[in-house]
Amino acid sequence: xxxxxxxxxxxxxxxxxxxxxxxxxxxxxxxxxxxxxxxxxxxxxxxxxxxxxxxxxxxxxxxxxxxxxxxxxxxxxxxxxxxxxxxxxxxxxxx
Numbered sequence: 001x002x003x004x005x006x007x008x009x010x011x012x013x014x015x016x017x018x019x020x021x022x023x024x025x026x027x028x029x030x031x032x033x034x035x036x037x038x039x040x041x042x043x044x045x046x047x048x049x050x051x052x053x054x055x056x057x058x059x060x061x062x063x064x065x066x067x068x069x070x071x072x073x074x075x076x077x078x079x080x081x082x083x084x085x086x087x088x089x090x091x092x093x094x095x
Contacts, residue, residue: 001077003030004085025084035076045071 006027007013016022040048048071 001032001034003032004028005030022086025086027085029081029083029085030079031081031083032077032079035078037073037075040071040074044074 004027007024012023012026016026
């Protein structure tokens with residue numbers, strides 16, 4: 001599996017635009033391997049529902065309902081690699 005996390009702070013991107021370079025990495029990639037799928041326990045389902053309730057606004061989106069509405073199976077993950085994009089050493093020029 002590969003997860004991409006991007007810094008969504010508007011001020012971060014505006015500063016980078018005016019400076020012409022990033023002060024830190026704007027994104028990271030996390031690589032890993034998924035374990036065997038299994039049925040989620042009641043405890044795990046309750047924990048996820050409690051956490052999602054805190055994050056979701058009053059208007060639940062269709063996508064949110066599709067992704068988190070009915071969690072039946074889960075699997076353990078083993079993280080193998082973390083990559084900064086771009087690497088802090090590179091400091092790419094934007095202009």
